Amino acid sequence: MASPYEFRGKGSITLTLMMIELLKGRRKLREISSDLGITPQGASIYIKNLQKLGYVDSESTPTREGIAFLQQMLADISLFVEQAYRDSGIISSCEAIAGDDLKKGENVYLEMVDGLLYAFKKGSSGSQGIVTFSASKGDPVEVSKIRGIIKYRPGNLFIVRVDFDGYTSAGFRKLGEFHKEKQINFTGAFGVLAYKFCQRASLDVSIFAPVEGCIEASVKGLNSLLVYSPEMSRFLFKKLSENVDKYKINPKFTEL
Structure with missing residues (x-):
């Protein structure tokens, strides 16, 4: 039988989401099911499963064991996401060198130049982002909300x-x-x-x-x-x- 701490186990994600909803306080089953995108009957079944596992009491209040389960699940998910980002090379923000004088909120193009990442006002790169704060040409700048893939050719x-x-x-x-x-x-x-x-x-x-x-x-x-x-x-x-x-x-x- 799969461990309840294995977040990829059958229903584990939904159990985790249900625990989060129950921690928000007393709410109607219809509201919880609507937020989770499941039927009220389905939500009721998940709550019963949580009670059987000892994660919530008869009043659907999370127990100490339930909190421990939630903490472990969130830690596992965070680790998985971190590894997925690292293995896939996907980033949501980065540091770069300002290739032009840039203003906060300005859209920029990211390009690799001599092994360093630059942010330009104009470009043909497949990757773009938003400047987090203003920066002068040649200074470091943070770029967020990155989308697309930086086009460059690996060296030998x-x-x-x-x-x-x-x-x-x-x-x-x-x-x-x-x-x-x-x-x-x-x-x-x-x-x-x-x-x-x-x-x-x-x-x-x-x-x-x-x-x-x-x-x-x-x-x-x-x-x-x-x-x-x-x-x-x-x-x-x-x-x-x-x-x-x-x-x-x-x-x-x-x-x-």
């Missing part, structure tokens, strides 16, 4: 393995040339050897959360390069497996 994520045998002037030169050829915007070094390799190739490199940084950069439309050391291989593939499906990325493993 190149992954290069380096080793001690290649730690030579020729190896440094090849890495630098590859970086220039692929127009890399963000470089991450995973491992000490990888960091020194990038440093000798005169690359501006990040050593903090390099895998995650490269993934995020490519997701936001930038070309990223992840250079890793042999000893970091097992950690690299674990991190990639955790994020490839989530962010729909396609890493390109490359040899110099």
